Amino acid sequence: MMLVILLLPFAGALLVKLLPPGYSLRAGFLILLLQLACFPHVARAVFSNSAYSVSAKILSGVFRCDIISLIFATTSVFIGVFIYLFSMGYFIGEKEEEQQKFSFWGLVFVGSMMGVVLSDNLILLYLFWEMAGLCSWKLIGFYRKDDHLLKADKAFLITSAGAGFMMLSFAYIYVQTGSLSLSQIAQSSVSPLVFAFFFLGVITKSASFPFHTWLPDASVAPTPVTAFLHAAVLVKIGIYGLLRVFGVTLSVSGWVMWAGWLALLSSFIAGILALREEDIKRVLAFSTVSQLGFMIAGLMIFNMAAIRGVIIFYVAHALGKGCLFLCAGIAERVFGTKNIMEMGGLMKKMPALTYAFLIGMLSVIGIPPLPGFFGKLEVIAGMLVSRNVFFALFAILTSVLTLLYLFRLFLHVFMGESRSVLSEDRKGLKPMIASVAILATVSILLGIALVM
Numbered sequence: 001m002m003l004v005i006l007l008l009p010f011a012g013a014l015l016v017k018l019l020p021p022g023y024s025l026r027a028g029f030l031i032l033l034l035q036l037a038c039f040p041h042v043a044r045a046v047f048s049n050s051a052y053s054v055s056a057k058i059l060s061g062v063f064r065c066d067i068i069s070l071i072f073a074t075t076s077v078f079i080g081v082f083i084y085l086f087s088m089g090y091f092i093g094e095k096e097e098e099q100q101k102f103s104f105w106g107l108v109f110v111g112s113m114m115g116v117v118l119s120d121n122l123i124l125l126y127l128f129w130e131m132a133g134l135c136s137w138k139l140i141g142f143y144r145k146d147d148h149l150l151k152a153d154k155a156f157l158i159t160s161a162g163a164g165f166m167m168l169s170f171a172y173i174y175v176q177t178g179s180l181s182l183s184q185i186a187q188s189s190v191s192p193l194v195f196a197f198f199f200l201g202v203i204t205k206s207a208s209f210p211f212h213t214w215l216p217d218a219s220v221a222p223t224p225v226t227a228f229l230h231a232a233v234l235v236k237i238g239i240y241g242l243l244r245v246f247g248v249t250l251s252v253s254g255w256v257m258w259a260g261w262l263a264l265l266s267s268f269i270a271g272i273l274a275l276r277e278e279d280i281k282r283v284l285a286f287s288t289v290s291q292l293g294f295m296i297a298g299l300m301i302f303n304m305a306a307i308r309g310v311i312i313f314y315v316a317h318a319l320g321k322g323c324l325f326l327c328a329g330i331a332e333r334v335f336g337t338k339n340i341m342e343m344g345g346l347m348k349k350m351p352a353l354t355y356a357f358l359i360g361m362l363s364v365i366g367i368p369p370l371p372g373f374f375g376k377l378e379v380i381a382g383m384l385v386s387r388n389v390f391f392a393l394f395a396i397l398t399s400v401l402t403l404l405y406l407f408r409l410f411l412h413v414f415m416g417e418s419r420s421v422l423s424e425d426r427k428g429l430k431p432m433i434a435s436v437a438i439l440a441t442v443s444i445l446l447g448i449a450l451v452m
Contacts, residue, residue, distance in 0.1 A: 001041045002056050002065050005073065006118055008035045009111030016103045021096035024103035029084035031107060036081055039074045046070055055120065055183075064120040064183065068248065068311065072117045072240050075315050079231050079322045079439075080110050086326050086435040087224040089428030090333075102142070106228060109135040113233045117240055122170045122180040125244075126163070129205070129237060133159045136234045139225040140218045148220045155214040162204025162211065166241075169197035173250070182249050192254035195246060199259050206238030206292045209266035215289060219281035219338075223329025226281060230288045231322030239295050239314060247299050247307055260300030264394045267293030271401030275408065279338045280328045283409050284321065287402065291317050291364065294398055297391060298379035306382025312450070313375025316363050316443070320372060323360035323439040327353055330432050331413055340409060345418035352433050354414050359440035361406045363447070366399055370447040 012031030016024045042065055045054045053066035065073070084106070091099045112135060115128030133156060141152030170180065172194040177185040202208075207215035215235065219226055229235060246252065270289035277283045295317075298310040330353055335343050347354045363370035366377070376399060383392040 001038050001045070002054060002063060002118065003058065005035055005038050005042060005077075006058075006063060006111070006114045008038070009107045009114065013104050013107040013111070016100060016107065021100040024096070024100040025084060025088050025091060028103035028107055029081065029088065032077055032081045032084055032110065035110075036074075036077050039070070039077070043070055043074075061124050062120040062181065062183075063118040063124075065118055068240075068243065069117045071311060071315065072236070073114055075318045076113045076117075076233060076236070077110060079318050080106070080228070080233075082322065082435040082439055083224045083227050083231075083326070086227070086329070086432050089431035090222065090224055090329060092428035098142075102139070102222070102224065105135050105138050106224070109139070109228055109233050113237065116237050117244075120182050122173065122182065122245075125182075125241070126167055126170060129166075129241070130160070130163055132234055132237055133163065133205075136218075136229060139228065140221045142221050142225055145220075151214070151217040151220055155218055158211050158214050159204050162201040164201075165197045166201025169194050169201070172197065182244065186249050187251070188249075189251045189253045192252055192256055195252045195256050195259070198245060199242070199256075202238040202242045202296070203262070203266075204238075205241075206235050206296065207289050208238075208263060208293055208296065209269050209289075212266060212270060212289045216277075216282045216285040219279065219285050223281075223325060223332070226285075227322050227325040227329075230285065230325055231318045235288060235292055236314065236318065239292065239299075239310070242296065242299050243307065243310065247302070251302075257300065260297045260388075260391060263293040263296035263300060264391065264398065265293075267291070267297065267398040268394065268401070271398050271405065274405040275401070278341050280331060280340050280343075280409065280413065281325070281338055283340070283405060284324055284328055287324075287364065287405065288321060290398055290402060291321070294376075294379070294395060297395060298382065301382050301386050301388060301391065303382040303386045305385060306379050309375050309378025309380075309382055311375075312378060313372060315446070316371035316375050319439055319443045319446070320360040320363040320370075323356055323436050323443070324364070326432065326436045326439070327357040327360065330429070330436070333429075333432075335418075340412040342419050343413045344416045345414070347414040349418070350433075352437050356433075356436035356440040357410065357414065359443050360436075361410060363443045365403045365406055368447075369451050370443055371450055373447070374450045 055064040112132035119125040137156040141149045177188045204211045270286045274286035298306045363372035366372045
């Protein structure tokens with residue numbers, strides 16, 4: 001069943017190319033729904049195994065699923081299902097060939113994420129990592145306009161350059177451990193130089209300072225694409241890679257706390273930039289950069305409580321930020337602009353959208369009893385337990401910044417009176433509203449589950 005989860009998106013992408021273009025989005029939605037239905041079987045196999053992992057082999061490639069892989073993979077596919085549901089309303093009026101293009105590359109994108117999280121070999125992990133970068137390049141430049149292509153090229157070049165350093169780190173890992181299998185190198189120790197090369201790859205993919213600029217620029221892409229980038233796949237691959245390779249597999253034989261400080265600096269700078277932005281998607285993009293910095297800093301503590309908090313916050317952030325980006329796409333459609341200074345009054349006009357945005361926002365901020373609170377609490381508690389008091393204070397400061405810029409966004413978009421003419425065209429809004437409302441409700445249910 002694990003191999004079905006891995007191969008189904010790629011088979012689905014091929015099917016989408018064979019079907020008439022008008023059926024592509026519905027086909028993509030059903031394929032991801034089928035893939036999601038496979039996860040309970042894999043979860044049962046993982047938890048019934050004494051090692052809490054299962055493995056499978058394709059040709060000479062070994063794939064393994066443990067609890068961490070299961071969480072990351074399930075979250076990505078779950079978010080993907082609702083992005084496709086949203087896209088069925090969002091792309092109404094677009095050419096059917098454009099819908100087919102999104103459905104094809106979106107499925108390959110999800111398949112790449114599955115490859116990354118299930119690969120037990122570092123070379124396989126790298127290949128799937130780069131495949132995700134290729135998908136992001138195609139999707140950011142979705143409309144093929146000159147400025148869009150420039151921004152897509154920028155994202156591709158920055159992330160590919162970082163991946164080159166990551167490949168170098170894998171070569172050093174092989175030299176120092178004699179293997180590229182994650183299972184075989186577990187508990188091995190490597191030099192800080194190896195970590196530094198790997199970390200360079202992570203912060204380019206996860207858009208951390210000073211390589212953060214490509215992610216806000218990627219907001220030129222359609223809303224379902226930006227939701228994929230921020231919530232389901234690309235920037236989350238960096239978090240998974242760092243967690244998998246250095247959080248639970250390898251140890252470092254020297255001082256690497258500089259990486260945590262850089263991550264916190266990235267989180268702080270992105271929070272300040274989000275406060276200055278007026279483009280709704282760029283505000284949320286800088287928010288993603290900030291939250292990713294927070295998660296990376298949590299991993300750099302190398303404390304199990306902090307790592308557990310990062311995993312919880314990863315899920316909370318995926319649900320919350322996916323919901324927020326999809327809400328932003330609806331607001332952009334309704335107002336005909338991305339400028340928050342020209343919006344307003346949506347609370348009266350669209351209460352369901354207000355509910356979804358508010359829940360997603362509060363979870364990302366870390367307000368109880370939503371899941372983002374429990375994730376942030378464990379990360380900060382892990383910092384304090386490890387006697388990293390300044391880390392904890394800085395993490396709290398970035399959380400305060402999150403509250404400030406997201407409430408500023410909420411006030412401009414949902415409160416007061418509308419400062420522009422609202423579109424009367426409500427075509428396609430039903431599946432869009434349904435997708436964000438369900439994501440918000442799942443966030444609430446997850447928070448309640450964590451309390452119990």
